[in-house]
Amino acid sequence: MSVIPGLIATSPRITGDLVLQAVEIPPVALTLAVVVLASLLAAVVIVTVGYSVRAARRRRRRVPARAGLRSELLDRLYGRDEPAWDEWVAGLSALERDELESLLDVYLRELEGRDAAELAGLGTALGIDERARREIAEGDYWDRIHALVWLALLRDPPDRGLLEARCTDTPRERAAAARVLHAAATDDCATTGVDLLLRDNPSAFSVFGVDTLYRVAERDPTPFFERAAADFNDWEPALQRQALLVVRHLTTVVGDADLSWVVGALSSPDPRVRSAAWRALGAYGWNRRLRGVVDPEAIPDDPDPTVRASAYRALGVWGDADAIGAIEAAATAEPDARARIAAAETLVSHRGPDAPVPGRSASLVDEDSRPTADATSPAGATPPADGSALPADATPPADEPAPFEVAWAWATEHARFDRLARDISAERERLREEVRG
Amino acid sequence: MTTLGALGTAVIAGSGVFIVAYYLLINAGYLAIHVLALLQLRDSVRESAWSPSFREFDSPFYPGVAMVVPAYNEAPTIVESVRSMLALNYPDQEIVVVNDGSSDTTLERLVGAFGLRPVDAEVPYDVPSEPIRGVYRSATHEDLLVVDKENGGKSDALNAGVWLTDKELFCAVDADTLIDRDALLDVVAPFLEDPSRTVASGGTIRVANDCVVQDGQVKEINLPKTGLAGVQVMEYLRAFYSGRLGLARLKGLILISGAFGVFRTDRVRDIGGYRHDTVTEDFDVVVRLHEHLSDADVDYRIEFVPEPVAWTEVPDTLRALGRQRRRWYRGMLETVVASRRMFFRRAYGRVGTVILPFFTAAEAIGPLIEGVGYVLLPIAWYLGILNIEFFLAFLLLTVGTGMFLSWFGVFSEVWSYNRYASPWDVLRLLWYGVLENFGYRQWKTVVAWHGLIEYLRGDRSWGVMERRGFGSDAETAAAGTDETATDETATDETATDETATDETATSGQRR
Numbered sequence: 001m002s003v004i005p006g007l008i009a010t011s012p013r014i015t016g017d018l019v020l021q022a023v024e025i026p027p028v029a030l031t032l033a034v035v036v037l038a039s040l041l042a043a044v045v046i047v048t049v050g051y052s053v054r055a056a057r058r059r060r061r062r063v064p065a066r067a068g069l070r071s072e073l074l075d076r077l078y079g080r081d082e083p084a085w086d087e088w089v090a091g092l093s094a095l096e097r098d099e100l101e102s103l104l105d106v107y108l109r110e111l112e113g114r115d116a117a118e119l120a121g122l123g124t125a126l127g128i129d130e131r132a133r134r135e136i137a138e139g140d141y142w143d144r145i146h147a148l149v150w151l152a153l154l155r156d157p158p159d160r161g162l163l164e165a166r167c168t169d170t171p172r173e174r175a176a177a178a179r180v181l182h183a184a185a186t187d188d189c190a191t192t193g194v195d196l197l198l199r200d201n202p203s204a205f206s207v208f209g210v211d212t213l214y215r216v217a218e219r220d221p222t223p224f225f226e227r228a229a230a231d232f233n234d235w236e237p238a239l240q241r242q243a244l245l246v247v248r249h250l251t252t253v254v255g256d257a258d259l260s261w262v263v264g265a266l267s268s269p270d271p272r273v274r275s276a277a278w279r280a281l282g283a284y285g286w287n288r289r290l291r292g293v294v295d296p297e298a299i300p301d302d303p304d305p306t307v308r309a310s311a312y313r314a315l316g317v318w319g320d321a322d323a324i325g326a327i328e329a330a331a332t333a334e335p336d337a338r339a340r341i342a343a344a345e346t347l348v349s350h351r352g353p354d355a356p357v358p359g360r361s362a363s364l365v366d367e368d369s370r371p372t373a374d375a376t377s378p379a380g381a382t383p384p385a386d387g388s389a390l391p392a393d394a395t396p397p398a399d400e401p402a403p404f405e406v407a408w409a410w411a412t413e414h415a416r417f418d419r420l421a422r423d424i425s426a427e428r429e430r431l432r433e434e435v436r437g
Numbered sequence: 438m439t440t441l442g443a444l445g446t447a448v449i450a451g452s453g454v455f456i457v458a459y460y461l462l463i464n465a466g467y468l469a470i471h472v473l474a475l476l477q478l479r480d481s482v483r484e485s486a487w488s489p490s491f492r493e494f495d496s497p498f499y500p501g502v503a504m505v506v507p508a509y510n511e512a513p514t515i516v517e518s519v520r521s522m523l524a525l526n527y528p529d530q531e532i533v534v535v536n537d538g539s540s541d542t543t544l545e546r547l548v549g550a551f552g553l554r555p556v557d558a559e560v561p562y563d564v565p566s567e568p569i570r571g572v573y574r575s576a577t578h579e580d581l582l583v584v585d586k587e588n589g590g591k592s593d594a595l596n597a598g599v600w601l602t603d604k605e606l607f608c609a610v611d612a613d614t615l616i617d618r619d620a621l622l623d624v625v626a627p628f629l630e631d632p633s634r635t636v637a638s639g640g641t642i643r644v645a646n647d648c649v650v651q652d653g654q655v656k657e658i659n660l661p662k663t664g665l666a667g668v669q670v671m672e673y674l675r676a677f678y679s680g681r682l683g684l685a686r687l688k689g690l691i692l693i694s695g696a697f698g699v700f701r702t703d704r705v706r707d708i709g710g711y712r713h714d715t716v717t718e719d720f721d722v723v724v725r726l727h728e729h730l731s732d733a734d735v736d737y738r739i740e741f742v743p744e745p746v747a748w749t750e751v752p753d754t755l756r757a758l759g760r761q762r763r764r765w766y767r768g769m770l771e772t773v774v775a776s777r778r779m780f781f782r783r784a785y786g787r788v789g790t791v792i793l794p795f796f797t798a799a800e801a802i803g804p805l806i807e808g809v810g811y812v813l814l815p816i817a818w819y820l821g822i823l824n825i826e827f828f829l830a831f832l833l834l835t836v837g838t839g840m841f842l843s844w845f846g847v848f849s850e851v852w853s854y855n856r857y858a859s860p861w862d863v864l865r866l867l868w869y870g871v872l873e874n875f876g877y878r879q880w881k882t883v884v885a886w887h888g889l890i891e892y893l894r895g896d897r898s899w900g901v902m903e904r905r906g907f908g909s910d911a912e913t914a915a916a917g918t919d920e921t922a923t924d925e926t927a928t929d930e931t932a933t934d935e936t937a938t939d940e941t942a943t944s945g946q947r948r
């Protein structure tokens with residue numbers, strides 16, 4: 001006999017019970033579940049409210065203390081010949097010292113020069129430097145990276161042995177350690193900094209890491225360029241791009257450093273590396289030797305439009321007749337809309353927004369041939385509703401502008417707005433200066 | 438007793454067993470996610486406490502961010518929202534407001550407030566959106582661009598903005614959202630830490646009802662005075678501080694709020710931008726990014742950062758809330774169905790093997806099953822087959838565990854960033870965690886069933902959006918434009934109500 005006929009022959013209660021009995025919940029288990037859940041609920045309420053009350057009390061005490069400490073700190077920093085930090089700190093409670101440390105962190109990030117040096121004295125009076133060294137020597141990861149930030153803010157480098165032994169586990173620690181050396185302007189900041197940052201060929205840097213590499217290389221570019229010349233091809237593409245980004249921002253400080261690896265990056269299989277290489281080379285238009293080995297005629301052959309756009313921008317920064325001529329030659333036949341815009345913006349920045357469209361005689365470029373819009377429709381419509389765009393080399397109908405003319409009109413309009421906004425901003429600044437007297 | 442009657446009784450009793458077992462599994466999953474969230478929150482708090490010793494505004498390496506703001510009939514709030522965005526702390530920022538064919542004075546307000554002038558040139562890109570009527574730039578704010586286009590919905594407006602910016606990243610922001618001054622700096626943190634792999638990052642959304650707003654910034658944080666909005670505060674906390682953190686810990690974040698999320702511009706363009714045929718475009722775009730990047734075998738990260746906060750107004754009437762939640766439910770079903778090929782496939786990592794199946798079971802099917810449970814209870818009682826142990830187990834799993842998980846979310850907030858400073862507010866939040874289980878929770882299962890019916894009917898509307906605006910200026914503005922702001926039209930998809938699909942995470946987090 002099947003079970004189902006048996007089930008359906010009985011009363012509803014019995015049928016339901018049979019089903020439920022098959023997976024019966026023991027009352028003990030249910031009671032236990034209720035007790036556990038109730039305990040958990042009680043624990044969450046107690047801990048939550050407890051935390052909240054404690055935080056509210058701390059906030060009530062800290063807010064007024066912070067206001068008083070801030071005014072006292074500024075008075076000692078700017079209002080006296082001698083701040084007498086030790087004397088002041090000795091009279092503070094633990095809560096006030098905590099709050100003062102937090103204020104010091106804020107001001108050390110904002111101030112430079114003599115003020116920052118004076119404030120470093122307050123850090124010493126609070127014992128932050130000693131504590132930071134102790135935390136680097138004995139603390140865990142989080143202790144160490146906080147300690148390194150403090151030492152960088154105080155411009156107070158620990159000895160190299162301690163850095164080597166305790167601060168090289170992760171790229172972040174190494175960047176923070178290099179930053180301490182840079183902040184303290186140590187003699188070996190570039191050599192040790194580059195060594196720390198590029199140790200083990202990391203796959204990529206954080207933005208903090210890139211910025212630190214840039215700062216130490218700015219101090220002395222030689223160690224970075226030597227390292228890149230030797231290892232660039234072994235690096236991951238992401239790291240290559242970041243190194244090229246650093247080169248782009250270093251500009252003239254590099255002197256006669258070996259840039260052959262940057263030129264070599266133009267042949268990278270990764271289009272983003274090629275693009276970064278072009279942007280980097282843009283900053284070295286002053287280097288005739290370098291320009292001599294770059295072939296602008298090859299730009300249209302690159303299959304990636306972002307690379308071509310970067311190349312146009314780089315040539316625009318070079319700005320000489322050959323470079324501009326190369327952009328003009330390529331731009332009118334450029335098939336990609338964004339790359340066309342890059343070319344147009346570059347040319348507009350050189351010739352000004354009122355210049356005629358390159359590739360057309362001035363007589364052909366009159367107001368009627370430019371894309372216009374009436375008062376109710378300020379800008380022309382987007383390209384055809386079916387989404388198709390005209391190929392760059394296609395001949396548009398007589399009443400439609402060529403793709404590069406559209407890009408040119410867009411670039412000139414935005415250049416005008418940029419200039420207008422800058423003029424208004426400068427005028428505001430001038431008026432402000434006048435009011436200040 | 439007829440055979441049919443006995444069979445029906447057996448089905449009812451069997452369903453009861455199934456529902457309790459189902460909830461047991463779902464709640465075990467939620468509990469695991471919440472515990473993971475706590476670990477992630479601990480790491481996030483540590484991470485946010487570490488601030489490297491360099492100045493953001495001096496560094497040339499910060500990625501540029503375009504704030505893309507779709508706006509449809511946002512006249513009451515748009516000026517204040519844009520001011521709030523212009524005042525954000527960020528070294529390289531652009532604001533792109535996309536007026537999606539508003540029928541109110543959204544564009545006129547922007548023109549007047551920011552000295553906009555038309556750009557007299559055709560848009561040179563092929564933009565995958567409805568035709569663009571005009572592009573405007575500000576004479577006073579160099580970094581403000583306004584795009585005026587034919588109405589096409591929120592996705593369409595976002596696409597116009599994404600295609601018209603050259604910034605490396607873009608931040609999708611609802612026009613009725615207020616962003617904390619440092620929130621953009623905070624939400625890009627994953628891009629700063631791992632610039633080559635990070636493709637998206639989301640921040641937290643909080644409820645702005647009854648908060649004091651000045652100059653586009655939330656100056657005083659208050660809990661809403663009404664219970665309905667208050668319950669939503671607690672839901673948002675649970676969703677963001679438990680749900681999303683837990684998913685982020687699993688490396689399987691599938692939701693980034695449309696009200697405040699940052700994306701790599703090229704990656705979103707690579708997938709064709711936002712899809713037009715969904716009402717929860719924010720959920721959809723993140724799932725498609727997972728799909729696309731996994732297919733392309735790209736090593737990537739999608740992260741959630743709990744500290745940066747954007748504030749939004751939540752519905753304070755049951756009618757408006759019901760409309761919103763039905764839409765979220767429909768959108769969730771659309772995305773789940775659209776991404777079905779990812780289910781149980783190892784090629785999509787944890788997203789395919791664990792997160793999407795669990796999410797579907799818990800968020801899409803869970804409320805429906807819970808609703809069935811509420812119907813079966815009185816029937817079983819009437820038939821005299823209500824088993825007390827099963828009834829208690831059902832209550833324990835729905836109400837008891839729901840309360841625990843809600844309180845867990847409140848605890849996470851208090852333990853970490855503690856924005857609700859008063860212990861009384863915290864007690865009220867805990868009380869809402871109790872209150873929501875009696876009436877509100879059951880109502881949401883009805884909303885889910887209603888949403889399912891709408892989905893099956895092919896309903897794709899967004900419904901009415903009601904704007905009050907922030908602060909006194911906005912209220913004055915709202916007075917003159919309420920008819921248009923609340924105008925129910927078939928195409929008001931850009932009307933940016935609270936973060937689409939948030940509730941897909943909030944509703945089920947405590948089951």
